[in-house]
Amino acid sequence: MLLFLLLIKIVALTFCVVLPLVPVSVYFERRFCAVIQDRVGPNRVGIPLTLFGFKKDCGILGIGGLIQPIADGIKLFLKEDFTPNHVRKAFYWLAPALTVAPALITACVIPFGTPITLFGHTEKLVIADLDIGPLFIFAIASITVYGITIAGWSSNSKFPFMGGVRSTAQMISYEIALGLSIIPVLLYFGDLNLSHIVQQQADHGWLLLPLWGHDASHPLTEKLLFWFPAAIAFLIFTVSIFAETNRMPFDFPECETELVGGYHTEYSSMKFAMFFMGEYAAMVIGSALVVTVFLGGWSLGFGTDSWISNLSLGGFGYGGLIHLAIFIAKVVAFILFFILVRWTIPRFRYDQLMKLGWVIFFEAALVNVFLAALIVAAPHLQGTIISLGALLLLIVTAAIIWVAQVSEAKPNNLRA
Amino acid sequence: MPSYLFWMFSLVMLLGGIAVIAFRNPVASALSVVTCFVGLAALFVGLSAFFVGVIQILVYTGAVMVLFLFIIMLLDLKDEVRRAKPLIPILGGLGLGIAFAAQLISVLAHNTDAALPELDKNTLVQASATLVDSGTITATGKIATALNAGSLPDVHLIGRALFTDYNLPLQILGVLLLVATVGCVALSKKTTPSD
Numbered sequence: 019m020l021l022f023l024l025l026i027k028i029v030a031l032t033f034c035v036v037l038p039l040v041p042v043s044v045y046f047e048r049r050f051c052a053v054i055q056d057r058v059g060p061n062r063v064g065i066p067l068t069l070f071g072f073k074k075d076c077g078i079l080g081i082g083g084l085i086q087p088i089a090d091g092i093k094l095f096l097k098e099d100f101t102p103n104h105v106r107k108a109f110y111w112l113a114p115a116l117t118v119a120p121a122l123i124t125a126c127v128i129p130f131g132t133p134i135t136l137f138g139h140t141e142k143l144v145i146a147d148l149d150i151g152p153l154f155i156f157a158i159a160s161i162t163v164y165g166i167t168i169a170g171w172s173s174n175s176k177f178p179f180m181g182g183v184r185s186t187a188q189m190i191s192y193e194i195a196l197g198l199s200i201i202p203v204l205l206y207f208g209d210l211n212l213s214h215i216v217q218q219q220a221d222h223g224w225l226l227l228p229l230w231g232h233d234a235s236h237p238l239t240e241k242l243l244f245w246f247p248a249a250i251a252f253l254i255f256t257v258s259i260f261a262e263t264n265r266m267p268f269d270f271p272e273c274e275t276e277l278v279g280g281y282h283t284e285y286s287s288m289k290f291a292m293f294f295m296g297e298y299a300a301m302v303i304g305s306a307l308v309v310t311v312f313l314g315g316w317s318l319g320f321g322t323d324s325w326i327s328n329l330s331l332g333g334f335g336y337g338g339l340i341h342l343a344i345f346i347a348k349v350v351a352f353i354l355f356f357i358l359v360r361w362t363i364p365r366f367r368y369d370q371l372m373k374l375g376w377v378i379f380f381e382a383a384l385v386n387v388f389l390a391a392l393i394v395a396a397p398h399l400q401g402t403i404i405s406l407g408a409l410l411l412l413i414v415t416a417a418i419i420w421v422a423q424v425s426e427a428k429p430n431n432l433r434a
Numbered sequence: 435m436p437s438y439l440f441w442m443f444s445l446v447m448l449l450g451g452i453a454v455i456a457f458r459n460p461v462a463s464a465l466s467v468v469t470c471f472v473g474l475a476a477l478f479v480g481l482s483a484f485f486v487g488v489i490q491i492l493v494y495t496g497a498v499m500v501l502f503l504f505i506i507m508l509l510d511l512k513d514e515v516r517r518a519k520p521l522i523p524i525l526g527g528l529g530l531g532i533a534f535a536a537q538l539i540s541v542l543a544h545n546t547d548a549a550l551p552e553l554d555k556n557t558l559v560q561a562s563a564t565l566v567d568s569g570t571i572t573a574t575g576k577i578a579t580a581l582n583a584g585s586l587p588d589v590h591l592i593g594r595a596l597f598t599d600y601n602l603p604l605q606i607l608g609v610l611l612l613v614a615t616v617g618c619v620a621l622s623k624k625t626t627p628s629d
Contacts, residue, residue: 183507
């Protein structure tokens with residue numbers, strides 16, 4: 019019975035919530051970029067109703083090209099799955115799976131909503147309520163890099179290999195900024211369980227909107243003070259997610275103008291589609307993580323959440339479904355932000371990317387950890403120690419900025 | 435952990451380990467190490483050590499082995515594939531393996547094979563009573579609450595152990611790693627006279 023429920027949850031949340039978000043975000047991508055570029059975009063593809071004996075006047079089912087992702091999928095399925103002769107076959111086949119599977123596995127620790135009650139049984143809307151949520155996501159997501167690296171290497175061809183190597187370097191670099199930037203948040207909540215983090219945000223204000231639920235242990239001044247490290251962490255985390263998912267300002271692994279198509283140049287048909295799906299699934303999960311940690315997850319905010327979660331209709335507690343809808347709405351909004359960034363900001367240069375990661379974000383995240391620790395610990399410390407800590411932090415920050423500028427001064431002095 | 439899961443992941447680990455030395459292709463060997471690590475992480479998770487298991491994947495699989503793979507790919511070790519099998523390293527390896535197995539057997543032979551108590555609510559509540567105050571970290575905080583509720587807060591427990599019992603070793607280890615990093619940069623950085 020327990021296993022059966024778990025299976026239902028996996029199917030419902032991973033395959034009916036996260037996976038459909040992938041084609042939906044592809045559709046949004048195409049429509050949104052069309053809006054930005056003053057084009058129309060795919061707006062025609064609908065269900066071919068005439069095939070089923072309907073008149074064409076029932077256009078509501080295919081409105082605005084919503085069926086476009088299905089058509090894309092069918093096209094990719096029907097294409098010839100060509101395996102070039104010069105590839106290393108086993109790895110060539112392994113790589114697409116290694117890209118798409120980890121992104122879907124990470125969905126299991128995301129809290130999608132408050133528990134649902136049905137037939138007297140209460141079920142949490144999270145597949146595995148682990149106490150190590152964000153770490154689990156980072157760990158599993160870090161396996162994605164193998165998929166891209168192996169794809170590049172097994173293609174046995176120059177440009178895909180360069181794409182794979184670039185992606186390895188990029189993802190390893192930004193994993194560090196990603197991991198460091200979330201530490202202030204974990205310090206603040208004192209918990210690594212994503213469900214608890216969201217619950218705390220629902221009760222005492224979102225991390226970036228701490229405007230309700232003040233009490234003795236969560237005073238308004240501390241929350242407002244913590245807004246600053248939280249905002250810095252949010253900025254670093256979001257940009258690092260962009261780099262981790264190989265999205266546009268940082269899409270070097272597939273940089274068309276330099277590398278043909280990057281690591282997936284030699285792939286066709288469904289194998290290519292799996293890389294494509296992997297990228298979008300990583301984007302969906304990344305958005306879900308940002309929303310969960312910084313923007314309140316499934317919470318509607320302003321103290322309405324306990325009311326929503328207690329809603330029920332004849333023994334069916336449907337409040338969780340409303341929270342699920344709120345969560346999906348937030349995730350879709352963040353995906354739209356991803357898309358907006360992709361179509362507005364041009365691609366960085368590779369050295370700029372590395373410099374941003376190692377010289378700016380790494381140090382900023384490190385200083386941010388100390389700033390957050392100082393703010394979190396301040397109520398328990400004496401005034402002199404706090405001011406001493408603040409002074410020390412200021413000196414360290416100044417020293418880091420100075421070092422960063424010095425390292426900028428003579429770029430031609432080092433030769434590897 | 436159900437025993438069939440233990441056997442399955444042990445098998446994954448052992449196959450991965452054997453494949454490391456069986457493959458002649460360095461990239462395949464590196465990927466076998468990854469398989470081995472994933473099996474090991476699964477075994478940790480099976481022992482309710484979620485944090486250790488995840489760190490195993492995050493650090494070793496996600497960072498260290500990626501860098502290994504990176505280097506192997508860049509070096510393009512084609513000669514390694516054709517290399518003959520020299521006798522002495524094989525014998526040496528066998529000797530090491532036998533020595534390790536003998537040691538393991540001798541340790542296991544002296545160990546009384548008593549079953550540890552199940553990690554059920556009863557055990558956890560009993561464990562929460564043994565917590566003691568340590569500095570500003572009180573015994574009635576989050577850890578005790580979680581233990582009394584019947585869940586194992588393994589991250590908090592590891593953090594508590596690191597920052598109370600092993601605080602000084604932790605700091606020393608941090609300094610050691612920092613020195614190693616600085617030394618690595620200093621050694622690998624070639625400064626050329628600026629013309």
